[in-house]
Amino acid sequence: MTAGSEGAREADRAWERIELSRHPERPYSLDLVARCLEDFTELHGDRQGGDDPAIVIGLARLGPRPVAVVANQKGRSLEERGRRNFGMAHPEGYRKAQRLFRLAGRLRLPVLSFIDIPGAYPGVAAEERGQAWAIAQTIEAQLTLPTPYVAVIVGEGGSGGALATLLADRVLVMEHAFLTVASPETAAAILFRDAGRKRQAAAALRLEAANLVEWGIADEVVPEPPGGAHRDWDGAATLLRPRLVHHLDELVAAGVDAARRRERYRRIDGFAAAPEATTRGH
């Protein structure tokens, strides 16, 4: 067998996972919210003049525990996809998320975040209204949130637009979900000057969910029903819900503060080429 065909097979496998995470029948954030949480009430608007339907916030219960929810939402029907802009958030969406983090802090509510976003919207109006600033401020809001915070990547975790609602005390990733520095198409355009080489880029970026756990970026891979979550939404929620309960219970029991969360993200390294390279004491 040639190395070339092995590389091509690896690229095909990597691409299959991306297609599963983007499957049109995959349960979206609100499908999982409906199946994992009770008494969900959506809240609207950033209280600064905008309401971006690509990011949904709300209040709910997870069993006995009240929670604040933030979720990326793509939209299923053609109309809904248009309205929600395929889940690609504008600055108003990030400012709405900031409102949710402030609300959770004030009312001492733990936060649950559901991530499924191709990326923050790359458009003129988004830039004019400070897309980069909105994302930066949302990152900061997560790192000062005083209450327990669990995030789960349920589909696509696209770049800075995903990071803005990802920086939790515990990060879960569904089996066929991924987190990436740039979409495989964008990465291919940058690395190979050819967006068509997305399969190769996906393989090189090593987007398997399990890698995030190995690298200390996520805490756990949440299994999906055989074949993928798109085959059985209830089954996917049944596998996810107890993991949310487990991690939230642990965080509440341990007591959480924002300083510990900042420490978690401060420690991300990325230097060591091999696992044996460790930090020396001082």
Next chain:
Amino acid sequence: MAQLVTPPAPAPALAPALPTARPHPITGAAAAQRGAWTCPACAAAHPLAVAREQLFVCPACDHHTRIGARQRIAQLADADSFDEWDADLAGGDRLQFTDTRPYRDRLREAQVRHQLPDALLSGAARIGGHPVGLAAFDFGFMGGSLSAAVGERLARAAERCAQAPVPFVCVTTSGGARMQEGVFSLLQMAKSVAALHTLADAHMPFISILADPTMGGSIASFAALGDVIVAEPRAMIGFTGARVITQVTHEELPPGFQTSEFHHARGLIDVVVDRRQLRQRVIGLLRVLAAPPGRAGTGAPAA
């Protein structure tokens, strides 16, 4: 100053004997050998001495040429005051990444070519006598992209400033994430913001200076969180580059889109300052911020 965290042994990338530096590819230093400098925007030729005196801003058209990290530091800091931090902190290839070539080779080549460990230099410095932490990106080094080493240098710089305590001044010129480091690059956005928080705890200012270009993950994290945000004229600044926006949305771009002035008009940048006045403006800010009443003994100007 105490080192907060000892880095893992760096990859053996920075071998002691680096070949002699080549002329800087961006500042037109190749022309230096002819004693002339050509503006890359208007093609006007000027004597090198004049270009240098003008800080590589074209005297004919005011174009602000991209300059390297060492030049930037030399322009901003008091003479001989810069004391580099983390000189041995480099490397990082957790993904063992290969596109058309192994990333390891690309990184090594950039290190040799630019005589830098990575795309950011940081250190203790004085500006107008005020002790500060000073960091500067080098766009020539892989587009000033946000590698794990860059993120770690940035984080340590912010933390050292908080500990000292002294103000932190960072000049950013960065294309954003470094693709070859994958999610490790992405997470540097979180790391840098987490580290900047120590400055807030210490009530020390962060002066964020944006130079051409500042894009993607860099402006969507630390660079947008300056207590004061300063930008050089006509620098391109934004989350998504204009070319990608046009490709994806087919939208028409408004005049001056994503320039410093464009963002300034929308309340996203505090002040746009010509490079030739930048040092004086920073000194002015430091006179206010480095030693306000009620914080006696911190960051007072040196005697």
